[in-house]
Amino acid sequence: MPGLPLVERGDDVAGIVAGALMAAALSVVDGDVIVVTSKLLSRAEGRFVELPRVEPSPRAVALAREVQKDPRAVELILRESVAVSRQAPGVLVVRHRLGFVVANAGIDASNAVPSDARPGSGPWALLLPEAPDASAAAIRARVEAASGARVGVVITDSFGRPFRLGTVGVAIGVSGLPPLWDRRGEADLFGRALENTITALADQVAAVADLVAGQASERRPVVLVRGLRFDPSEQGASTLLRGVDEDLYA
Amino acid sequence: MPGLPLVERGDDVAGIVAGALMAAALSVVDGDVIVVTSKLLSRAEGRFVELPRVEPSPRAVALAREVQKDPRAVELILRESVAVSRQAPGVLVVRHRLGFVVANAGIDASNAVPSDARPGSGPWALLLPEAPDASAAAIRARVEAASGARVGVVITDSFGRPFRLGTVGVAIGVSGLPPLWDRRGEADLFGRALENTITALADQVAAVADLVAGQASERRPVVLVRGLRFDPSEQGASTLLRGVDEDLYA
Numbered sequence: 001m002p003g004l005p006l007v008e009r010g011d012d013v014a015g016i017v018a019g020a021l022m023a024a025a026l027s028v029v030d031g032d033v034i035v036v037t038s039k040l041l042s043r044a045e046g047r048f049v050e051l052p053r054v055e056p057s058p059r060a061v062a063l064a065r066e067v068q069k070d071p072r073a074v075e076l077i078l079r080e081s082v083a084v085s086r087q088a089p090g091v092l093v094v095r096h097r098l099g100f101v102v103a104n105a106g107i108d109a110s111n112a113v114p115s116d117a118r119p120g121s122g123p124w125a126l127l128l129p130e131a132p133d134a135s136a137a138a139i140r141a142r143v144e145a146a147s148g149a150r151v152g153v154v155i156t157d158s159f160g161r162p163f164r165l166g167t168v169g170v171a172i173g174v175s176g177l178p179p180l181w182d183r184r185g186e187a188d189l190f191g192r193a194l195e196n197t198i199t200a201l202a203d204q205v206a207a208v209a210d211l212v213a214g215q216a217s218e219r220r221p222v223v224l225v226r227g228l229r230f231d232p233s234e235q236g237a238s239t240l241l242r243g244v245d246e247d248l249y250a
Numbered sequence: 251m252p253g254l255p256l257v258e259r260g261d262d263v264a265g266i267v268a269g270a271l272m273a274a275a276l277s278v279v280d281g282d283v284i285v286v287t288s289k290l291l292s293r294a295e296g297r298f299v300e301l302p303r304v305e306p307s308p309r310a311v312a313l314a315r316e317v318q319k320d321p322r323a324v325e326l327i328l329r330e331s332v333a334v335s336r337q338a339p340g341v342l343v344v345r346h347r348l349g350f351v352v353a354n355a356g357i358d359a360s361n362a363v364p365s366d367a368r369p370g371s372g373p374w375a376l377l378l379p380e381a382p383d384a385s386a387a388a389i390r391a392r393v394e395a396a397s398g399a400r401v402g403v404v405i406t407d408s409f410g411r412p413f414r415l416g417t418v419g420v421a422i423g424v425s426g427l428p429p430l431w432d433r434r435g436e437a438d439l440f441g442r443a444l445e446n447t448i449t450a451l452a453d454q455v456a457a458v459a460d461l462v463a464g465q466a467s468e469r470r471p472v473v474l475v476r477g478l479r480f481d482p483s484e485q486g487a488s489t490l491l492r493g494v495d496e497d498l499y500a
Contacts, residue, residue: 086498093498101413110447158449162412162499163351164420165492166430166450168457180416183464197360199408199464200416207418207457214433214449215479229465242415248336248343249412249499 001222008115009046013135014142017222021143026224028147033177033225034139035209038157039111040221041129041173048114049076049125067092073107076125080105085250096128099241100172101250102159128157132173133236140175150232152177156206162249169210171202171237178202178233179240200240201230251472258365259296263385264392267472271393276474278397283427283475285459286389288407289361290471291379291423298364299326299375317342323357326375330355335500346378349491350422352409378407382423383486390425400482402427406456412499419460421452421487428452428483429490450490451480 001020007013017036021028056064056071060078064071068089081094085101093103100106105128112126129135132155140153155173160166171179181201209223244250251270257263267286271278306314306321310328314321318339331344335351343353350356355378362376379385382405390403405423410416421429431451459473494500 088498091498161450163492163497164450164453164490166448166453166490168418168450168453170414181464198416199460200411200414200418201461203414203416203418204457204461207454208461210449211451211454211458211478214431215477227465228461240414240416242413247413248338248341 001220001224004040004220004222006115007040007043007221009043009048011044013041013044014139017139018142018146020222021224022146028143028149028151028224029226030150031152031226031228031230032149033152033154033205033228034143035154035156035205035223035225036136036139037209037213037221038106038129038132038155038172039108039126041132041135041155042126043111043114045129046114047127047129048112048117049127050117050121051123051125063087063092073104073125076107076127077105080107080127095244098128098132098172099238100159100170102157106157106159106172128172129155133175133238134173136173136175136236150176152205152228152230152233154202154205154209155237156209158210167210169203169206169208171206171240174202174233174235174237174239176232177205177228177230179235179237181230202237203240251470251474254290254470254472256365257290257293257471259293259298261294263291263294264389267389268392268396270472271474272396278393278399278401278474279476280399281401281476281478281480282399283402283404283455283478284389284393285404285406285455285473285475286386287459287463287471288356288379288382288405288422289358289376291382291385291405292376293361293364295379296364297377297379298362298367299377300367300371301373301375313337313342323354323375326357326377327355330357330377345494348378348382348422349488350409350420352407356407356409356422378422379405383425383488384423386423386425386486400426402455402478402480402483404452404455404459405487406459408460417460419453419456419458421456421490424452424483424485424487424489426482427455427478427480429485429487431480452487453490 051072054072056075060075064074083095086093136153158167179202181199183197301322304322306325310325314324333345336343362374386403408417429452431449433447
């Protein structure tokens with residue numbers, strides 16, 4: 001989606017997205033999926049934190065020494081998390097309060113400066129959005145009301161992974177699109193039941209959008225994915241999370 | 251790509267792919283990426299194994315008892331692996347000889363029957379291709395020779411993941427496309443250096459193709475991805491693997 005403004009604290013993301021779709025003369029149709037980066041939502045929610053204003057707890061100070069990070073950044077990571085998954089020098093992987101296992105609680109310092117920041121302020125950090133499933137639902141409601149079409153909405157972030165290098169887009173908020181697509185009942189080309197065929201549909205949509213947004217000459221935080229077939233769903237992004245008890249790498 | 255035949259043992263995959271591109275009247279252009287599923291390659295390489303012909307080792311028998319799997323399947327998994335990463339009832343995650351951490355060594359039983367199988371034979375299993383990077387390079391050379399364009403080729407499989415449910419497409423063979431895309435030198439919208447911006451480009455391309463192929467009404471094992479910008483690369487899929495020493499979840 002071209003033509004989106006830089007989103008600021010207090011902006012109405014659902015209205016901006018719906019307006020941009022209309023302005024782009026793309027009539028939204030049934031089955032369209034609107035993918036929005038977490039960064040856009042975080043900025044609209046004012047999830048900026050100025051590090052000099054953060055008072056690290058004793059636990060954050062001790063952990064920061066162990067992992068050789070800024071104690072104020074570690075304090076923010078701990079506030080956003082329910083558990084530390086792994087730590088090593090320079091690395092702090094946590095289970096985020098939203099359930100995702102992610103490095104640094106998804107807190108980023110790129111594009112993290114509010115446009116009304118005082119000169120000389122910062123450094124700044126930007127936390128993940130408060131409630132991405134609810135934000136996805138709000139955007140979906142607005143787009144559906146404006147268009148009459150049934151759509152899906154995915155809120156994405158870029159996560160690193162165990163075993164493999166580089167980041168990929170993942171879904172941290174979902175509305176309308178089934179997060180998982182269960183094809184186990186279908187037959188293979190020989191009539192045999194398909195195995196291993198629960199696809200992480202919302203994560204793959206997030207990867208597509210991350211690929212497209214990252215390749216745009218300027219970053220484009222909203223991507224329209226057209227041509228998917230899916231049944232409407234009311235499941236959120238937590239559907240994508242493996243329970244801690246069933247996770248061999250927890 | 252429509253119109254591909256069911257590939258059989260001994261088929262020339264590079265020739266089939268190049269021919270299908272020509273037949274589809276899609277003139278290949280610079281920057282096109284051709285994505286081929288591992289299953290198609292495995293079938294062409296004749297990587298079928300009939301389980302009744304597998305003699306499980308004592309180690310496979312013991313491990314099969316622990317994880318409650320068929321000892322013949324466990325024998326195949328061990329033969330294809332260099333180490334067991336995690337085991338639990340019903341689950342065997344290994345480091346494949348190609349370096350990837352993957353459940354069941356990527357061995358599949360869907361679409362795993364050779365078309366010349368004797369009636370009553372099987373059950374059959376299909377191993378991952380022998381050398382996916384080399385196969386990607388061969389397909390690339392054939393397509394580039396036929397078209398004059400510079401292209402990328404990605405060989406994909408669908409992997410599960412720690413922490414998250416559902417499978418996603420990942421790259422197990424790469425030629426021409428940089429597996430990782432390093433954007434660290436670029437500036438964010440405020441002129442600050444971007445962080446955390448090594449993107450797993452080939453994995454995201456694999457996710458796109460997995461999404462498209464899975465959504466096709468019949469499976470389409472070859473997908474053409476157009477519109478990416480990348481510099482030619484000679485790196486293979488092992489570029490995507492985190493070293494065991496640096497892997498906090500190894």
